[in-house]
Amino acid sequence: xxxxxxxxxxxxxxxxxxxxxxxxxxxxxxxxxxxxxxxxxxxxxxxxxxxxxxxxxxxxxxxxxxxxxxxxxxxxxxxxxxxxxxxxxxxxxxxxxxxxxxxxxxxxxxxxxxxxxxxxxxxxxxxxxxxxxxxxxxxxxxxxxxxxxxxxxxxxxxxxxxxxxxxxxxxxxxxxxxxxxxxxxxxxxxxxxxxxxxxxxxxxxxxxxxxxxxxxxxxxxxxxxxxxxxxxxxxxxxxxxxxxxxxxxxxxxxxxxxxxxxxxxxxxxxxxxxxxxxxxxxxxxxxxxxxxxxxxxxxxxxxxxxxxxxxxxxxxxxxxxxxxxxxxxxxxxxxxxxxxxxxxxxxxxxxxxxxxxxxxxxxxxxxxxxxxxxxxxxxxxxxxxxxxxxxxxxxxxxxxxxxxxxxxxxxxxxxxxxxxxxxxx
Amino acid sequence: xxxxxxxxxxxxxxxxxxxxxxxxxxxxxxxxxxxxxxxxxxxxxxxxxxxxxxxxxxxxxxxxxxxxxxxxxxxxxxxxxxxxxxxxxxxxxxxxxxxxxxxxxxxxxxxxxxxxxxxxxxxxxxxxxxxxxxxxxxxxxxxxxxxxxxxxxxxxxxxxxxxxxxxxxxxxxxxxxxxxxxxxxxxxxxxxxxxxxxxxxxxxxxxxxx
Numbered sequence: 177x178x179x180x181x182x183x184x185x186x187x188x189x190x191x192x193x194x195x196x197x198x199x200x201x202x203x204x205x206x207x208x209x210x211x212x213x214x215x216x217x218x219x220x221x222x223x224x225x226x227x228x229x230x231x232x233x234x235x236x237x238x239x240x241x242x243x244x245x246x247x248x249x250x251x252x253x254x255x256x257x258x259x260x261x262x263x264x265x266x267x268x269x270x271x272x273x274x275x276x277x278x279x280x281x282x283x284x285x286x287x288x289x290x291x292x293x294x295x296x297x298x299x300x301x302x303x304x305x306x307x308x309x310x311x312x313x314x315x316x317x318x319x320x321x322x323x324x325x326x327x328x329x330x331x332x333x334x335x336x337x338x339x340x341x342x343x344x345x346x347x348x349x350x351x352x353x354x355x356x357x358x359x360x361x362x363x364x365x366x367x368x369x370x371x372x373x374x375x376x377x378x379x380x381x382x383x384x385x386x387x388x389x390x391x392x393x394x395x396x397x398x399x400x401x402x403x404x405x406x407x408x409x410x411x412x413x414x415x416x417x418x419x420x421x422x423x424x425x426x427x428x429x430x431x432x433x434x435x436x437x438x439x440x441x442x443x444x445x446x447x448x449x450x451x452x453x454x455x456x457x458x459x460x461x462x463x464x465x466x467x468x469x470x471x472x473x474x475x476x477x478x479x480x481x482x483x484x485x486x487x488x489x490x491x492x493x494x495x496x497x498x499x500x501x502x503x504x505x506x507x508x509x510x511x512x513x514x515x516x517x518x519x520x521x522x523x524x525x526x527x528x529x530x531x532x533x534x535x536x537x538x539x540x541x542x543x544x545x546x547x548x549x550x551x552x553x554x555x556x557x558x559x560x561x562x563x564x565x566x567x568x569x570x571x572x573x574x575x576x577x578x579x580x581x582x583x584x585x586x587x588x589x590x591x592x593x594x595x596x597x598x599x600x601x
Numbered sequence: 602x603x604x605x606x607x608x609x610x611x612x613x614x615x616x617x618x619x620x621x622x623x624x625x626x627x628x629x630x631x632x633x634x635x636x637x638x639x640x641x642x643x644x645x646x647x648x649x650x651x652x653x654x655x656x657x658x659x660x661x662x663x664x665x666x667x668x669x670x671x672x673x674x675x676x677x678x679x680x681x682x683x684x685x686x687x688x689x690x691x692x693x694x695x696x697x698x699x700x701x702x703x704x705x706x707x708x709x710x711x712x713x714x715x716x717x718x719x720x721x722x723x724x725x726x727x728x729x730x731x732x733x734x735x736x737x738x739x740x741x742x743x744x745x746x747x748x749x750x751x752x753x754x755x756x757x758x759x760x761x762x763x764x765x766x767x768x769x770x771x772x773x774x775x776x777x778x779x780x781x782x783x784x785x786x787x788x789x790x791x792x793x794x795x796x797x798x799x800x801x802x803x804x805x806x807x808x809x810x811x
Contacts (some may be wrong), residue, residue, distance in 0.1 A: 287749060412657075416662070417658075417665065419658045420613060420615075420662045463796075464656060464657045466655070543779055544779060544781050544783045544784050548786065548787040577750065577779070581750060582751060582754070
């Protein structure tokens with residue numbers, strides 16, 4: 177996604193509302209006390225529900241999606257707001273086997289899902305460790321993307337080091353039909369991605385004109401080294417077996433992907449001029465692994481990643497998915513005022529108590545309450561969150577999953593209004 | 602009973618467990634007794650899981666060991682199959698629109714090794730398929746899994762479809778992701794569970810085996 181600079185081009189003069197909203201969010205991130213608790217609304221597929229259209233239509237008609245986003249912004253008056261994530265088009269062009277979208281692997285009203293698989297097998301570690309980049313292009317991509325199968329025919333990438341002699345011997349490979357078609361698929365996906373980026377920039381500009389600063393935090397995202405190895409490579413079953421059967425190789429692979437991701441994140445944030453990196457966390461939450469395993473396989477690598485990002489002037493925004501109640505003392509080791517943390521199902525009051533001085537806390541409204549609660553329950557909970565978690569600032573109100581699909585619109589309204597009512601300092 | 606085998610499994614010594622199994626079978630041990638050792642070991646691991654002393658990696662490795670040992674034992678007990686009496690029949694699956702299978706697999710597995718006949722319908726299962734399977738098998742319990750918040754409505758629809766098909770005696774449990782008592786009420790399910798052992802104890806209660 178884009179960053180505020182896009183919205184602040186030469187012709188854009190920010191309105192007082194825009195500036196007030198931006199300052200409110202930025203103050204909270206810096207652990208200061210804003211004028212009132214900022215509210216960020218991730219609408220997600222709620223936009224389709226509001227418009228009475230399918231989720232697929234939301235992707236197919238960006239103009240309509242934009243109209244719905246503007247309607248939601250006008251109705252709820254949040255400090256920042258964003259719609260559905262990304263677009264299925266690049267996945268379609270690549271024959272992506274790891275994602276399913278409305279209209280691509282799911283019916284028109286299905287919700288985006290990540291289809292975790294063992295694209296990397298247990299006995300691939302040696303090849304992976306020897307040369308991860310070559311393994312990625314020639315083995316991994318053909319397995320994960322149907323239209324990229326031709327890349328398996330390429331010679332080892334390291335042969336480029338042979339300069340002219342490599343050109344002579346290997347470049348004819350690039351004319352093989354499966355290779356040509358793979359390169360074409362990549363080009364199509366790139367076009368689709370660029371088109372989407374254009375839409376997002378236009379949307380951000382429009383929202384900025386309406387007084388809503390764009391979300392600057394989602395443009396670059398990476399994962400904890402453990403999750404990186406799990407989500408797109410080994411799958412949860414595979415990675416947990418690796419912990420038990422080949423822990424040293426797993427640790428060595430994590431070290432590799434830690435370096436690769438840092439190199440990417442630092443360069444990417446500098447290129448777009450937005451110093452935020454989003455880190456959704458998956459398998460480190462309570463219940464998956466023991467604290468002893470967490471201390472060996474998850475936390476040191478994640479902590480090092482965050483510290484190096486901070487060192488590079490970047491603010492990591494971690495999304496602590498699931499429950500992290502037992503792990504909060506680890507998070508308190510992070511340097512104060514340098515990170516943001518979204519919390520899904522953790523005890524938000526305990527979060528405030530343990531990491532309230534460490535990081536800007538985001539969250540507060542559980543989705544089940546907005547689906548099946550009563551207006552009184554929503555109001556009461558919002559009031560308590562504002563008073564306890566919002567105390568002294570450093571808090572941004574959001575829903576627990578940064579999306580509102582399936583939520584009762586009346587309850588959303590109650591929540592938003594209660595946040596405005598009880599969120600003043 | 603081989604305490605050595607039980608210990609090897611519960612201590613997560615996979616290679617030892619397989620070697621001990623081979624030695625037992627070669628020395629003429631009753632293959633059913635070997636399976637029973639596995640069951641006991643899994644029960645211990647299940648308890649530890651419930652008490653928070655072991656976690657998903659151990660559960661998955663234990664499942665792998667059980668699979669490997671079963672493969673060795675199965676050919677030897679082919680003729681004896683069907684002799685073990687089941688506690689009850691359970692139809693299980695991830696509801697329509699959701700393709701997450703990990704939680705479902707763990708729970709289905711724990712129910713299976715605790716003596717239930719589990720009909721696992723897989724993922725993205727329409728309400729009508731649950732109803733048809735219950736009618737076909739005469740199962741008295743249905744387990745609905747769902748990781749996404751979008752699973753609430755298909756869960757609700759499945760519960761309603763069972764009622765509409767006059768299967769009012771069938772008990773329904775839900776679990777998976779963002780599930781709590783509010784969602785249980787919303788979907789009309791009889792109970793919800795946060796982990797596999799809760800599912801096992803619910804099933805035992807409902808089938809009168811607790």
